[in-house]
Amino acid sequence: MGPLRDQSSLKPTEGKNNTASTKKEVNKGAWTEEEDRKLAEVIALHGAKRWKTIAAIAGLNRCGKSCRLRWLNYLRPNIKRGNISDQEEDLILRLHKLLGNRWSLIAGRLPGRTDNEIKNYWNSHLSKKIKLKEKQIKGTTSSSRKQGSKINYQIKVHEGDQEENNSLIFNNNKINNYESSNTTTIHFDVDDFFDFSNEGSLNLEWISKFIQD
């Protein structure tokens, strides 16, 4: 596995442009250490913007998007890779319940984690876990859910306010007042989200942090 491969080990379809090909085809596939180094150097000098220009200056035969992805997901400083903790996993599960597949928003709440990593983690680990859990629940408690106390909250996620200010507006009545603004309405079961009945005190730390933010 691993993100990096020596160009010499690339398959014939990969690293096309490393041959002195006549056509201006962009390089695709795994990044080499050399490419990473060049990209990092140029970004250190010019900053992480204008990706097409960065690719050109670095002499990388890559599209700007590819450079951006590589930088954001792997080369950028303070990136955490792998070893997603139980708390992080729990947070991902809850945030996904709340936000759906809004990976960038979810990643915004997990310092050092990228949307791509969370998305991958979800697809390979958590989605299966959830399906399994749902099966178990269906098998055991098909009709045991309490009805009366459930409040159906709607949450507005302000689209433009990612990163620092992706605050959520809890609103259980005057929803339509916000309809003109740039928002997305999400329905979720607040009872499920805040059901800590079978959790230790440790798991509560993140939620207080989350609310504080």
Next chain:
DNA sequence: AAGCCATACAACCGCCCCTTA
């Protein structure tokens, strides 16, 4: 030891929104 299959994850693609000229 070899082949097959499942899993994990890096990277690409396409759509859409935002910015800029």
Next chain:
DNA sequence: CTAAGGGGCGGTTGTATGGCT
């Protein structure tokens, strides 16, 4: 105001790796 290009995002694919038979 508008069109074009750039960038962000989620979905999907491709491939390396590890486990099992």
